[in-house]
Amino acid sequence: MLEIKNLHARIGDREILKGLTLTVKPGEVHAIMGPNGAGKSTLSYILAGKEDYEVTEGEVLLNGASILDLEPNERSVAGLFLAFQYPIEIPGVATMTFLKAALNSHRKAKGEGELTTPEFMKLVKGVAEKLNITSDMLKRPVNVGFSGGEKKRAEIMQMALLQPSICILDETDSGLDIDALKVVSEGVNALRSPDRAFVVITHYQRLLDHIVPDIVHVLSDGRIVRTGGPELALDLEKNGYAAYVANAAA
Amino acid sequence: MVATPVRTPAEQALAARYPAERTSLPGTADVIAIRDAAFGGVEKSGLPHRRVEDWKYTDLRARLKTFPPAAGSGDVARILIAAPAVEGDKARRLVIANGRYRPELSDLEDLEHGLSVFSLATALEAGDATAIAALKLDDAIASNTAVALNTAFMTDGLVIAVADGAEIGRPVELVHIAEGEPAASTAVRHLVTVGKGARLTLIETIESLDTVAHHSNIMTMIEVGEGAKVDHIRLQLEPDEAVSMTSLVAKIGREANFDTFNAALGAGLARAQIFAEFVGRDAQAGFRGITMLSGRRHADTTLSLIHGAENCQSRELYKAVIDGEARSAFAGRIAVPAHAQKTDARMMTASLLLSEEAEADAKPELEIFADDVQCGHGATCGAIDEDLLFYLLSRGIPKAEAESMLILAFLGEAIDEIQNQAVHDALIHRVEGWLKTRAA
Numbered sequence: 001m002l003e004i005k006n007l008h009a010r011i012g013d014r015e016i017l018k019g020l021t022l023t024v025k026p027g028e029v030h031a032i033m034g035p036n037g038a039g040k041s042t043l044s045y046i047l048a049g050k051e052d053y054e055v056t057e058g059e060v061l062l063n064g065a066s067i068l069d070l071e072p073n074e075r076s077v078a079g080l081f082l083a084f085q086y087p088i089e090i091p092g093v094a095t096m097t098f099l100k101a102a103l104n105s106h107r108k109a110k111g112e113g114e115l116t117t118p119e120f121m122k123l124v125k126g127v128a129e130k131l132n133i134t135s136d137m138l139k140r141p142v143n144v145g146f147s148g149g150e151k152k153r154a155e156i157m158q159m160a161l162l163q164p165s166i167c168i169l170d171e172t173d174s175g176l177d178i179d180a181l182k183v184v185s186e187g188v189n190a191l192r193s194p195d196r197a198f199v200v201i202t203h204y205q206r207l208l209d210h211i212v213p214d215i216v217h218v219l220s221d222g223r224i225v226r227t228g229g230p231e232l233a234l235d236l237e238k239n240g241y242a243a244y245v246a247n248a249a250a
Numbered sequence: 251m252v253a254t255p256v257r258t259p260a261e262q263a264l265a266a267r268y269p270a271e272r273t274s275l276p277g278t279a280d281v282i283a284i285r286d287a288a289f290g291g292v293e294k295s296g297l298p299h300r301r302v303e304d305w306k307y308t309d310l311r312a313r314l315k316t317f318p319p320a321a322g323s324g325d326v327a328r329i330l331i332a333a334p335a336v337e338g339d340k341a342r343r344l345v346i347a348n349g350r351y352r353p354e355l356s357d358l359e360d361l362e363h364g365l366s367v368f369s370l371a372t373a374l375e376a377g378d379a380t381a382i383a384a385l386k387l388d389d390a391i392a393s394n395t396a397v398a399l400n401t402a403f404m405t406d407g408l409v410i411a412v413a414d415g416a417e418i419g420r421p422v423e424l425v426h427i428a429e430g431e432p433a434a435s436t437a438v439r440h441l442v443t444v445g446k447g448a449r450l451t452l453i454e455t456i457e458s459l460d461t462v463a464h465h466s467n468i469m470t471m472i473e474v475g476e477g478a479k480v481d482h483i484r485l486q487l488e489p490d491e492a493v494s495m496t497s498l499v500a501k502i503g504r505e506a507n508f509d510t511f512n513a514a515l516g517a518g519l520a521r522a523q524i525f526a527e528f529v530g531r532d533a534q535a536g537f538r539g540i541t542m543l544s545g546r547r548h549a550d551t552t553l554s555l556i557h558g559a560e561n562c563q564s565r566e567l568y569k570a571v572i573d574g575e576a577r578s579a580f581a582g583r584i585a586v587p588a589h590a591q592k593t594d595a596r597m598m599t600a601s602l603l604l605s606e607e608a609e610a611d612a613k614p615e616l617e618i619f620a621d622d623v624q625c626g627h628g629a630t631c632g633a634i635d636e637d638l639l640f641y642l643l644s645r646g647i648p649k650a651e652a653e654s655m656l657i658l659a660f661l662g663e664a665i666d667e668i669q670n671q672a673v674h675d676a677l678i679h680r681v682e683g684w685l686k687t688r689a690a
Contacts, residue, residue, distance in 0.1 A: 048644050051636070076646035088641040092659025101655065102645035109646070141659075142641075158645060 007058035018222035034219035077109035081164035148175030185210030288401035307579030321348035321434035339672030341423035349436030364416025414445035504530025543576035650689035
């Protein structure tokens with residue numbers, strides 16, 4: 001489903017990814033853990049197509065096709081979704097207008113017609129309800145005035161609406177209290193399916209208590225330095241990243 | 251030795267036109283004297299250039315290539331079938347075609363009690379003392395080139411009066427239409443007085459049915475009486491070939507409420523001037539507008555506000571979206587004399603540059619002589635925020651559509667202040683049209 005092969009990327013003169021390789025199969029949940037500065041957020045932005053980064057080597061395939069030359073919106077309609085660590089507030093753009101534009105772009109790409117307003121409203125309300133997103137939140141501009149938890153729930157709502165095949169969750173647990181963490185995790189778990197995969201990027205093991213991964217990777221200094229099962233996350237929680245940082249420095 | 255400046259073709263055309271037309275323009279000898287004085291000022295100084303501070307960003311001498319002849323009467327059939335710029339606003343449309351008020355094309359049925367509408371030309375011909383007195387302006391306004399040319403060449407306009415206490419439910423819409431070829435000039439003056447406690451929504455639309463270099467010079471003078479509420483909205487929609495000048499003169503009375511909005515959506519060269527003054531205490535006013543520019547168009551908004559009375563509040567918000575090699579200029583001056591304590595004014599201008607060659611100039615000026623005031627100003631200028639754009643793209647929204655959403659959001663802060671829903675919707679429709687053209 002998602003294949004990242006020997007990916008090198010830099011921002012300005014600074015090389016951040018230094019040969020990252022990762023294969024995610026349909027239905028799998030991968031966790032990527034790592035210390036600050038390991039390149040976790042860079043990886044998520046590069047996958048989503050942010051322009052600030054330059055890929056110097058390697059490739060990224062989504063369902064067998066390279067996505068590195070695609071615009072961010074083309075990657076989205078191809079099935080990639082990034083849940084932002086810091087969802088952006090967009091004053092003046094109504095949440096419903098935004099959701100409708102996003103949904104219709106996806107439908108158009110699939111050759112489907114636009115939803116009618118009642119169909120759209122029904123769809124959004126159904127998804128929003130499960131994530132405790134109130135109609136008041138839906139009336140506001142995109143993410144404006146949302147608390148940290150509300151923003152993360154709104155990200156999962158967008159994910160549920162767009163039905164991506166590969167979901168990248170960038171530190172979705174940051175800024176969440178226990179209750180919000182549960183709501184968000186339940187939202188993610190509800191989307192788990194045999195033909196959808198997740199890459200969960202996180203510092204902490206606690207998110208992985210709720211979204212249980214199949215495979216855990218340690219990212220350090222721009223590379224995957226260790227891969228294991230869920231027990232690896234527990235080990236990291238206990239012993240920290242010191243060993244991997246030291247390895248990388250050596 | 252006195253240097254004689256070289257006259258530009260536009261100045262030469264002006265100098266040839268005025269003597270030939272002065273006695274055939276409407277008005278008694280008193281009016282001709284006022285016209286002569288106004289034209290004399292322009293002739294003496296020539297058209298203003300960039301070293302004249304008020305025209306620093308809009309060098310009229312360089313930009314005004316011609317000054318076309320006076321407009322003919324126009325083809326009534328074409329004017330009659332022209333689609334209204336604003337649909338569904340139930341407004342009382344008063345048509346001013348090629349500089350002349352056309353009562354036969356206007357909606358004068360069931361005129362509300364307390365509302366009167368007359369032709370300025372008729373009033374001036376009849377030697378109407380009130381109308382003639384209204385032509386006598388403060389020097390600072392009278393000497394402004396666009397105003398002086400309007401005074402010299404005005405052919406007609408409307409004298410609108412709302413009686414004390416009258417609440418005019420239907421908006422009054424002044425529909426300015428230029429019709430015909432070749433290019434022609436029009437100068438129109440409106441005198442609007444709104445009595446104590448009265449209410450009026452005044453809409454102005456300015457259009458041309460032909461894509462030629464018409465020049466329009468429209469001046470609207472509004473007196474807002476004590477405790478009155480006036481909402482003024484102008485949609486300036488002329489084609490790129492046109493030259494458009496508007497001047498709004500507003501005197502705002504005690505406890506009155508005045509809002510004005512200008513949408514500068516058309517003309518290759520556009521200048522919107524506002525001369526406003528609080529003449530009574532405890533009044534409120536809002537000055538807002540949007541400018542949308544592409545190609546090589548140039549639009550200038552120049553606001554001069556005298557916060558001349560105690561405890562008055564004003565809000566100024568002007569937003570410009572500039573694409574191509576276009577240029578937008580905003581100059582906003584707020585003067586607070588020593589006696590105008592408790593003044594509260596906040597002026598903001600923001601420009602969104604959509605191309606490398608686009609240019610925005612902003613010049614806020616505050617002159618404050620009172621010591622107990624709140625006056626703020628801000629100016630921003632920038633491109634579309636990359637982070638916002640990336641977020642929208644990352645959800646599958648194509649770039650052109652995402653940019654349009656962000657541009658509309660940028661303008662929305664100003665547009666959403668328009669109280670009249672039909673005009674608001676008509677403007678949004680125009681803005682969306684502009685954005686579609688840009689995205690195509």
